[in-house]
Amino acid sequence: MLIHLFKYEIKSIFRQLLPFYAALILFALLEKVFYIMQMPTIMSFTALFHVLIIAAVMVFTLVVITRRFYSNFFSNEGYLTFTLPVKTWELIISKLIAALLFAFTGMLLTFATVFFLFVTINPDLLAGVQFPFSTITPDDMLNLTTHFAAFIYGTLMYDATAILIIYASVSIGHLSREHSIFCAFAAFFGLFIFGQIFSFILGANYYVTSLLLCGIFFIITNYILSHRLNLA
Structure with missing residues (x-):
């Protein structure tokens, strides 16, 4: 399914x-x-x-x-x-x-x-520009692959954080049926500020903080959809 x-x-x-x-x-x-x-x-x-x-x-x-x-x-x-x-x-x-x-x-x-x-x-x-492929060593290929993988992972984490903060904001906004749009925007800015403060306090690697923030936003969304959703 x-x-x-x-x-x-x-x-x-x-x-x-x-x-x-x-x-x-x-x-x-x-x-x-x-x-x-x-x-x-x-x-x-x-x-x-x-x-x-x-x-x-x-x-x-x-x-x-x-x-x-x-x-x-x-x-x-x-x-x-x-x-x-x-x-x-x-x-x-x-x-x-x-x-x-x-x-x-x-x-x-x-x-x-x-x-x-x-x-x-x-x-x-x-x-x-010269492309001396014949002189590329295995270490060069490893470094290139590592940097490329880091770029892809960083891009995906950035996109995932942005998408999940939108999901969480929309979910929080819907808790207020009369002012859902306003509350969703307010929630977005609140979560964004929280993310900045969280990253500053944690002071860890970007990938680690992004992963943790993704987890937090995902938990918020899942909790609201599972326990606080009211479609009436």
């Missing part, structure tokens, strides 16, 4: 974000076309739209993730969600994994389109 929930979540989010992904690729290609045609004025406009779409992808990804979480748990759809033969924490995990996947996909696609433009429009950037 958990696999089916995950697949359903992936399909639902992908349908909403696909137009933004397509627009991101389209305007990157248009920039390249207008560069080849030597039309700098039009190219500058497409570059502006490209930047705006990058921002839209980041913002709308968070909007979709938040809206999916709210509609699945706190709207009329919540009655159906909680009749499924899965535990609450499994529902949260399935949504978190799907959200992380698309947050990372948006970042990767943004980097790919920008890198494509820099390399194709400004080939001189790589003209003087």
Whole structure:
């Protein structure tokens, strides 16, 4: 059942974000076309739209993730969600994994389109770069792999913390049925400040504090959904 929930979540989010992904690729290609045609004025406009779409992808990804979480748990759809033969924490995990996947996909696609433009429009950037693969030692490969793994892990932890703080804020906000939106925003700022103070006091490694904060936000969300949820 958990696999089916995950697949359903992936399909639902992908349908909403696909137009933004397509627009991101389209305007990157248009920039390249207008560069080849030597039309700098039009190219500058497409570059502006490209930047705006990058921002839209980041913002709308968070909007979709938040809206999916709210509609699945706190709207009329919540009655159906909680009749499924899965535990609450499994529902949260399935949504978190799907959200992380698309947050990372948006970042990767943004980097790919920008890198494509820099390399194709400004080939001189790589003209003087040498890639002495034959001289790379096993220690160099190990260091490179370690840094890359640390980057991926750090990005995922940052995204997970951001997503879980949204989940916790929406859950706290729903405890007040009359002022749920205001309380959700207040909860977000409160949890954000708490996270900063927590990180400062703990003074540990970023990855450790992020993992602990993810656990705290997850516990808050799971507790509210399991014990304090009122859909009446």
